[in-house]
Amino acid sequence: MKIGVIGIGVMGDPIARNLKKAGLHVTVYSRRPESCEPLREAGIDVAASAAQAIAASDATVLMLPGHGDIDAVLARDAGGRIGIPVEGKTLVLMATVAPAYSQALERAVGEAGGVYVEAPVSGSKTPAQTGQLVVLAAAADAAQIDALQPAFDAIGKRTVRCGAVPGAMRMKLANNLLLIASFEAITEAVHFAGAIGLDVRQFLEMAQAGPLANDVLRMKAPKLLADDFERQAAISQAFKDIGFVCDEAQALGLWLPAARTNRVVFAQAMRRGQGDEDVIGVIKVLREGEPAAMGDGR
Known part of the structure; x- marks a missing residue:
């Protein structure tokens, strides 16, 4: 071929x-x-x-x-x-x-x-x-x-x-809804653990020994510990894909609160010029604290 x-x-x-x-x-x-x-x-x-x-x-x-x-x-x-x-x-x-x-x-x-x-x-x-x-x-x-x-x-x-x-594309969007939620949840948990005084390394070791251990966590844990934002999966791609998910959901009248929230979070990272960074770069958005107004992420 x-x-x-x-x-x-x-x-x-x-x-x-x-x-x-x-x-x-x-x-x-x-x-x-x-x-x-x-x-x-x-x-x-x-x-x-x-x-x-x-x-x-x-x-x-x-x-x-x-x-x-x-x-x-x-x-x-x-x-x-x-x-x-x-x-x-x-x-x-x-x-x-x-x-x-x-x-x-x-x-x-x-x-x-x-x-x-x-x-x-x-x-x-x-x-x-x-x-x-x-x-x-x-x-x-x-x-x-x-x-x-x-x-x-x-x-x-x-x-x-x-x-x-478009069966494969719809399957990809459903998969990316789960994947992007996982990226954000891991990042948010690390941000929370550090803010409440935990040893973040110990927290991540515990998480990787527990029922939520997976390839995503194993891949992102060392990057989060090192503040390493070199791209594996780009913020710009996650923002694009979660936008497609939300648009499909809106057309069908579906309520997807996690997807809508992640659209807003990744939109904020895009506004900060982080499009080429790895998805864990959204921790910078979390560190800044909640903006006065973030809109709907469009």
Whole structure:
């Protein structure tokens, strides 16, 4: 299989490396050419454009931050039509987007003669590096996922099949609601423990020995102890994703108090310019104390 990866960053870089390690022919493209140079040195082909990467590949992974970035790379016009050739090609969206956007993109790819597979991944920088992501896959035809399974196996420990689009995106949002609540709860508990005079290290050791011990706690505990805000999962991504959750909930008339609160907390971190920091950076918001007015986090 020849596979492309468009969007080379915290996730795209290790995904491309693991695909190559599995023996697939990989071509990458980034709007920041410098981010591709380490991959070129590792023997991975670098395309000069998104169209070139797609043309060189049977299937192309889109690992881009948001709707506008995806539209720009695919040269979508005001009517949503794709402006670069994708006929006979498969586009695999691994970014997290709004379910309605994913459905619209599926229509656009189909109208352009291509195949669309929704495949957001659960996991951040370290699971991406170790090939331990969880792939959530949805497509019009299960055979389209079957064809991609070797690539999914190269980057992930499990593929969860979620039916038709936007089933995988909705599954990802439900997962991220739980994950973001966990990030904030761990951070808030550490802030509380320190404020009431506990030995924070001892508190975290106790927590990791108890019933709530999990990979998230093990990963974030040393970062919290060191005030290490280097990005694993970015505040900007968490803010975007919890916004999608809240928008879906509002459309369905659902009351999700934890999600709404986290939207406000992460919005405050964004206002402080912390978008590129790791999610535990919201502890800075907590340390500042409750603002006089925070709005609804939009």
